[in-house]
Amino acid sequence: MFLLAVLFAAGIHAQLRIALVGGGHQSTVIEENNITGWDTATGNYYSGRIGIHGGFVADLPFSAKSKISFQPGVIFHMKGRKFSRTYNPPLSNVINKKSTQYVNYIDIPLNLVFKFGRKAKFIIGGGPYGSFFFNGKETAQTTTTTGVSAASENDDLPVGKKEGQYEVLNYGVNGLAGIEIGRVFITANYSRGLNDFYHPIGYTGSFKHQVIGGTIGIFLGNTVKIEKKPKDKDKDGIPDDKDQCPDEAGTALTNGCPDKDGDGIADKDDKCPDQGGTKSNNGCPISDRDKDGLNDNDDKCPDIAGVARFEGCPVPDTDKDGVNDEEDQCPKIPGLAKYKGCPIPDGDGDGVNDDVDKCPTEKGTAMYNGCPPPPVEKEVIEKVNYAAKRIQFQSGKAILLPASLKVLDDVAALLKTNPGLQLGIEGHTSADGGLAFNMKLSEDRALSVKNYLLKKGVDESRLRAEGFGPTRPLNQGKTTAERIQNRRVELKLSN
Numbered sequence: 423m424f425l426l427a428v429l430f431a432a433g434i435h436a437q438l439r440i441a442l443v444g445g446g447h448q449s450t451v452i453e454e455n456n457i458t459g460w461d462t463a464t465g466n467y468y469s470g471r472i473g474i475h476g477g478f479v480a481d482l483p484f485s486a487k488s489k490i491s492f493q494p495g496v497i498f499h500m501k502g503r504k505f506s507r508t509y510n511p512p513l514s515n516v517i518n519k520k521s522t523q524y525v526n527y528i529d530i531p532l533n534l535v536f537k538f539g540r541k542a543k544f545i546i547g548g549g550p551y552g553s554f555f556f557n558g559k560e561t562a563q564t565t566t567t568t569g570v571s572a573a574s575e576n577d578d579l580p581v582g583k584k585e586g587q588y589e590v591l592n593y594g595v596n597g598l599a600g601i602e603i604g605r606v607f608i609t610a611n612y613s614r615g616l617n618d619f620y621h622p623i624g625y626t627g628s629f630k631h632q633v634i635g636g637t638i639g640i641f642l643g644n645t646v647k648i649e650k651k652p653k654d655k656d657k658d659g660i661p662d663d664k665d666q667c668p669d670e671a672g673t674a675l676t677n678g679c680p681d682k683d684g685d686g687i688a689d690k691d692d693k694c695p696d697q698g699g700t701k702s703n704n705g706c707p708i709s710d711r712d713k714d715g716l717n718d719n720d721d722k723c724p725d726i727a728g729v730a731r732f733e734g735c736p737v738p739d740t741d742k743d744g745v746n747d748e749e750d751q752c753p754k755i756p757g758l759a760k761y762k763g764c765p766i767p768d769g770d771g772d773g774v775n776d777d778v779d780k781c782p783t784e785k786g787t788a789m790y791n792g793c794p795p796p797p798v799e800k801e802v803i804e805k806v807n808y809a810a811k812r813i814q815f816q817s818g819k820a821i822l823l824p825a826s827l828k829v830l831d832d833v834a835a836l837l838k839t840n841p842g843l844q845l846g847i848e849g850h851t852s853a854d855g856g857l858a859f860n861m862k863l864s865e866d867r868a869l870s871v872k873n874y875l876l877k878k879g880v881d882e883s884r885l886r887a888e889g890f891g892p893t894r895p896l897n898q899g900k901t902t903a904e905r906i907q908n909r910r911v912e913l914k915l916s917n
Contacts, residue, residue: 437483439641444476447611447635449501451523455627467507471524473500479639481535493533493547498556501525501631518565525558525579525588525619525631531596541603548597551613553631555581555590585623592619592631605641610634683715684730698730795842795917802840803915809833810913813871820866822874830871833913834878846886846914847871852905853892865889871911 450470453460477497484490502524509516535547559577563570580587594616600609615631622629652661658671658678665678672679672688679688685698685705692705698715699706708717714727714734721734728735737746743756743763750763757764766775772785781793809832814823822830837843849864849871868887876882897904 437486439481440643441479441481441607441639441641442476443479443495443497443637443639444474445611445635445637446472446474447499447633448472449499449503449631449633451503452614452630452632453627455622455625457625457627467505469504469506471500471502471504471522473502475499475529475635475637477529479531481641489537491535491537491547493531493535495529495531495533497529497531499527499529499553499633501527501633502558512567515566515568516564517567519563520565521560521562523558523560523620526556527553527592528556529553529613531613533596533598535598537602543602544600545602545607545609546597546599548595551594551596553592553594553615555588555592558588583621585621587621589617589619589621591617593617594631598637600637607639609637609639611637798843798915798917802836802843805836806833806845806913806915810911813911815867815870818863820863820870822870827874830874831878834875834880837875837880837884842917844884844886844916845875845880846888846916848912848914849887849889850894850908850910850912851892852908853895853899854905857891861889861891863889864891867911871913 448470451468453468475497477495479493479495479497482492482494484492502522505521505523506518507520508518529551530553531549531551533547533549535545537543537545557577558579559575560579561575562573564572581590583589592615594614596611596613598609598611600607611633613631613633618629619631620629652663654661654665655668656665656671656678658665658673660672660674660678662668665672667677667679667688667690670680673681675681675686676688679690681688681692682695683692683698683705685692685700687699687701687705689695692699694704694706697705697707698717700708700717700720703717707715708719710717710721711724712721712727712734714721714729716728716730716734718724721728723733723735726736729737732738737748739746739750740753741750741756741763743750743758745757745759745763747753750757752762752764755765758766761767766777768775768779769782770779770785772779772787774788774791776782778791779793780791784794787793787795809829812829813826815821815826816823833845837845847868849866849868851860851864853860865888868889872885872887875885892899892908895908896910897907899905899908
């Protein structure tokens with residue numbers, strides 16, 4: 423975003439300033455639909471969300487004396503609404519229903535701002551904005567005469583264009599007005615979405631954000647002046663106003679003019695433009711024993727043919743592999759001419775070079791001549807998976823139950839029979855309890871299994887233990903049976 427601002431300013435000699443901004447606001451949702459009685463519901467039951475916003479804003483005046491500035495920004499915004507309805511007398515046994523629809527965005531405003539005044543400047547402006555969905559949360563709660571009967575929370579909102587999903591991109595217009603004093607400015611802000619950010623379930627309606635709030639900003643550091651890039655028609659790196667040959671690419675040494683023989687004398691002034699010479703001889707060579715185009719007075723290797731850019735000496739071969747540095751794609755590593763001066767390649771990066779790698783496009787091991795290890799036999803995998811399902815621990819602890827030891831004895835015997843196999847031990851828990859406790863418990867349980875196998879004579883280099891806590895559930899964990907399934911140890915074989 424700020425790159426866009428800089429590019430915009432490149433042609434207008436702008437003074438760039440960056441401000442840190444933040445503030446508070448109230449957001450509401452403007453919903454329109456054809457549901458009977460909606461006009462009553464929207465006014466009595468829905469209310470706004472109090473939130474905060476913060477980010478960065480660039481300020482780019484159109485000139486040093488301009489009162490109009492371009493102000494793009496990147497700002498985090500909390501948006502959404504709340505719902506609450508009390509039934510009196512109760513509907514059935516329902517007393518109250520509450521819900522929230524909280525959605526957070528990264529807003530990118532593109533405002534034009536007019537400033538007037540001297541020390542204290544009044545500012546007013548506006549423009550379009552684009553918003554990108556960041557995250558959000560939905561909650562719902564029903565209270566009955568017997569207490570809270572139902573409650574739900576979803577902090578992983580779906581995005582897309584189907585019912586119940588949120589749009590990734592939201593756009594609209596916004597405006598601001600306030601005052602700027604020195605590095606500090608305070609503004610009142612208003613924004614209104616122009617497209618629907620949500621697709622309702624079971625009916626048709628439109629959902630647009632509206633935000634009213636206040637912002638305080640502080641400009642950081644010193645103003646950066648963005649200068650207009652000078653013209654260079656021949657693209658030789660020398661500006662046209664300093665280039666004596668603006669239509670022909672040249673060098674700085676010859677003031678932008680061509681120098682075919684590289685002798686530091688522009689072709690237009692060189693009587694021998696195809697031969698390296700000296701200024702005293704109008705660009706022609708004086709003496710050149712090795713016939714390399716460089717006169718002997720300036721040739722550091724007068725008896726060995728070389729090139730002007732290396733002062734008459736041959737192109738060097740830093741790594742002494744017989745391939746000179748200009749042709750050597752690996753000039754500091756000895757290689758072969760066959761591979762342009764580089765060592766024999768290892769295309770798949772498995773440590774086995776392509777000359778002897780029987781699988782040069784697949785990562786493998788030296789044991790299998792550069793090919794991947796063969797797949798583990800299906801029967802062995804099934805035995806280990808069966809054993810994994812029977813591993814049990816004391817509740818809330820990493821102590822193996824006696825029934826699990828026989829199961830692990832079988833796994834140890836299988837590993838000893840198949841010395842080429844590696845075993846990954848993964849501990850998992852349900853989402854019950856704190857995350858830190860579950861992560862520690864899952865790691866301790868995986869280590870308990872590993873330590874038992876070590877006691878049974880399995881080499882430690884073949885075992886890997888990790889704990890993932892509740893981060894990789896098999897299901898949503900809503901029922902007791904599902905949570906039991908999520909508390910598990912998985913054993914994963916590999917060659």
